[in-house]
Amino acid sequence: xxxxxxxxxxxxxxxxxxxxxxxxxxxxxxxxxxxxxxxxxxxxxxxxxxxxxxxxxxxxxxxxxxxxxxxxxxxxxxxxxxxxxxxxxxxxxxxxxxxxxxxxxxxxxxxxxxxxxxxxxxxxxxxxxxxxxxxxxxxxxxxxxxxxxxxxxxxxxxxxxxxxxxxxxxxxxxxxxxxxxxxxxxxxxxxxxxxxxxxxxxxxxxxxxxxxxxxxxxxxxxxxxxxxxxxxxxxxxxxxxxxxxxxxxxxxxxxxxxxxxxxxxxxxxxxxxxxxxxxxxxxxxxxxxxxxxxxxxxxxxx
Numbered sequence: 001x002x003x004x005x006x007x008x009x010x011x012x013x014x015x016x017x018x019x020x021x022x023x024x025x026x027x028x029x030x031x032x033x034x035x036x037x038x039x040x041x042x043x044x045x046x047x048x049x050x051x052x053x054x055x056x057x058x059x060x061x062x063x064x065x066x067x068x069x070x071x072x073x074x075x076x077x078x079x080x081x082x083x084x085x086x087x088x089x090x091x092x093x094x095x096x097x098x099x100x101x102x103x104x105x106x107x108x109x110x111x112x113x114x115x116x117x118x119x120x121x122x123x124x125x126x127x128x129x130x131x132x133x134x135x136x137x138x139x140x141x142x143x144x145x146x147x148x149x150x151x152x153x154x155x156x157x158x159x160x161x162x163x164x165x166x167x168x169x170x171x172x173x174x175x176x177x178x179x180x181x182x183x184x185x186x187x188x189x190x191x192x193x194x195x196x197x198x199x200x201x202x203x204x205x206x207x208x209x210x211x212x213x214x215x216x217x218x219x220x221x222x223x224x225x226x227x228x229x230x231x232x233x234x235x236x237x238x239x240x241x242x243x244x245x246x247x248x249x250x251x252x253x254x255x256x257x258x259x260x261x262x263x264x265x266x267x268x269x270x271x272x273x274x275x276x277x278x279x280x281x282x283x284x285x286x287x288x289x290x291x292x293x294x295x296x297x298x299x300x301x302x
Contacts, residue, residue, distance in 0.1 A: 001039065003054035006047050007092040013037050015153060019162030024153075027181040028246055029095050030102045032253070044099075048125050051096050060131035061122060062141060065093045069145055086156070088149050094142070097133070101182035114175040138174035146177050183229050183243055189250050195219045196255055203256050212244055257292040 014027055034043035055064045068090035100121035101114065115133050122130035133142075146166040153164045166177055192215075199215065201207060207215075213233060216223065220230055233240055276293060 001046060001050060003050040003092060004089070006050050007087075007089060009037055010095055011087065011091050015157070015161035017161065020160050022162050024162040024164050025180070025241075026183075026243070026246070027095060027098055028102065028184065029099050029181075030186055032250075034099075047092070047099075048096070051092065052126055052129060055126075055129045060129050061093070061096075061126060062131045062133070062137055065090055065145075066141055068093060069141065069148070073148060086152070088145070088152055090145055091149070094145055094149075097142070097178050098181040101179065102185050112175075114179045118178070135174055138177070143174055143177065180232075183232050184246055188223050188225065189247070189254075191223045192216070192219075192247060193251070193255050193259065195222060196251065201255075203259070204252075207248060207251065209241075209244055212248060213240075216247070 010029075013033075014024055031044040034047050035041060037043065038046055040046040051061075055061060059067075072086055072089045097118055100118040103121055115135075115138075118133050119130075122133070131137075143166075150164050150166055153159065153162060195215065201211075201215075216225070216233055217230065225233075233243060276291070278291075
């Protein structure tokens with residue numbers, strides 16, 4: 001798809017009538033989401049390629065980002081209000097920055113290395129078309145973009161597609177304005193599934209907020225959560241519900257009977273052959289295509 005097609009479906013994914021009068025705290029994006037909302041099975045690669053093609057040959061990422069922002073910021077002369085026909089054309093570029101954070105699988109994600117992680121990913125996938133992100137770029141361009149998005153959602157659309165309010169009262173508002181949308185990385189989510197293997201939670205089982213919170217906070221070190229992420233899971237954090245919702249959705253889609261533990265899982269054991277005997281009632285004639293079995297053991301293996 002072309003960039004503006006991606007920009008449209010990403011806006012509709014986060015801002016829609018189901019979110020009317022609701023606050024949208026988090027624009028988390030990853031490979032799974034991009035694949036699901038795309039007509040291409042390789043959604044992430046197609047999205048990144050659309051960004052690459054949108055940047056002119058003699059320009060770089062933040063040059064085009066700035067151009068899209070300028071195009072979007074045309075306003076009515078009367079009342080200085082954003083035109084109702086105007087859309088944030090730069091939204092896809094903002095989400096590329098979030099994607100750059102969520103793609104990392106290591107445990108080094110914290111508020112102090114947000115720009116470093118983004119630069120590593122940007123250089124890897126955009127190469128010469130990437131331009132470094134730093135505090136100067138963030139304060140002059142990205143901060144204005146979040147503000148525009150807030151005005152568009154809250155005033156132009158009047159919350160009919162959802163409300164959005166940028167972070168302002170923090171020690172590092174520019175870096176955190178991006179980091180708040182990528183508190184959970186792909187590596188975190190993968191390790192959470194491994195940890196569930198050691199709990200009594202079964203695939204498909206509903207997990208309460210308190211139960212999920214206890215699992216995440218009790219295994220924070222093993223998952224790789226920093227103190228910054230832990231603070232966001234506390235009761236006083238505005239991002240808590242979004243984080244729990246994100247993790248719960250990922251568990252629902254990926255923690256299935258057929259899932260195989262990763263190599264890092266403590267449950268990645270040598271397979272033990274089992275003989276299963278089914279005692280079916282006489283006269284049973286239904287065809288059985290698949291049988292799924294999940295075995296648990298609380299004994300230590302030799």
